[in-house]
Amino acid sequence: MPTDYVHGYTEREAQRLHDQAASVRELLHADTRYAAGELVLEPGCGVGAQTVTLAAGSPQARFVSLDIACESAREARELVGSRGLANVEFAAADLFRLPFGDGQFDHIFLCYVLEHLPDPRGALESLRRVLREGGTVTAIEGDHGSCYFHPRTSAARAAWQCLIDVQAAMGGDSLIGRRLYPLLSEAGFRDVEVSPRMVYADAGLPELRHSFVATTITPMVEGAREHALAMGLIDEETWERGIRELYAIPASDEGTFCYTFFKAVARK
Secondary structure, three states: OOOOOOOOOOHHHHHHHHHHHHHOHHHHHOOOOOOOOOEEEEEOOOOOOOHHHHHHHOOOOEEEEEEOOHHHHHHHHHHHHHOOOOOEEEEEOOOOOOOOOOOOEEEEEEEOOHHHOOOHHHHHHHHHHOEEEEEEEEEEEEOHHHOEEEOOOHHHHHHHHHHHHHHHHOOOOOOHHHHHHHHHHHOOOEEEEEEEEEEEEOOOOHHHHHHHHHHHHHHHHHOOHHHHHHOOOOOHHHHHHHHHHHHHHHHOOOOEEEEEEEEEEEEO
């Protein structure tokens, strides 16, 4: 199983991915639809958190969802089956060595994949090969540098920065959302359009604030704990205090949180 996924392959991380998908489903996917009979490749499907939304939203399209982690692909297959979705096939494969012919797919959909790769442009070039002429690629990524919150304590900011630094040290880029336009253009795609998708929550949106901050974002930061401490990026006391202060945001009347995702659509 790959070991360079910054958040780890734990049961808690699998649940966090499902929580994250649910909290921003409409924000990210409301305008993603594929026509009947079209074949869509979803590389890096993970545990299927995005797959079920894609397949349910375009029930007449066909999807091939793949992941390099066999266990994740198995969990995704079980999830899709439990939802009664019959329009998805699964494979365990490396997106840099895709076992598909040139121009085989009508569309490609990527979500939270490029940020974990040391060569995102190379990945896009590999995917472009299996996309038909005129077909589209959709890429969704977050940008951890877009985050701001209140109260903005020094310990919480330090813990958040650790996630950015750990991912960079592992060869990824958690600031990649802002790079989608140049990456897609340099990989040979045309008609690139990028739209920011902002999540903002305060006490007036208690359910969103809880689901996004308490069950999605803060657990994501927590996943970098062992790496951050081992790398000497932060001391344990500051880390623990920072995590407590992040969890306190949705429990406070004054707590606010804002984060921006970026969704890009381009054509071959």
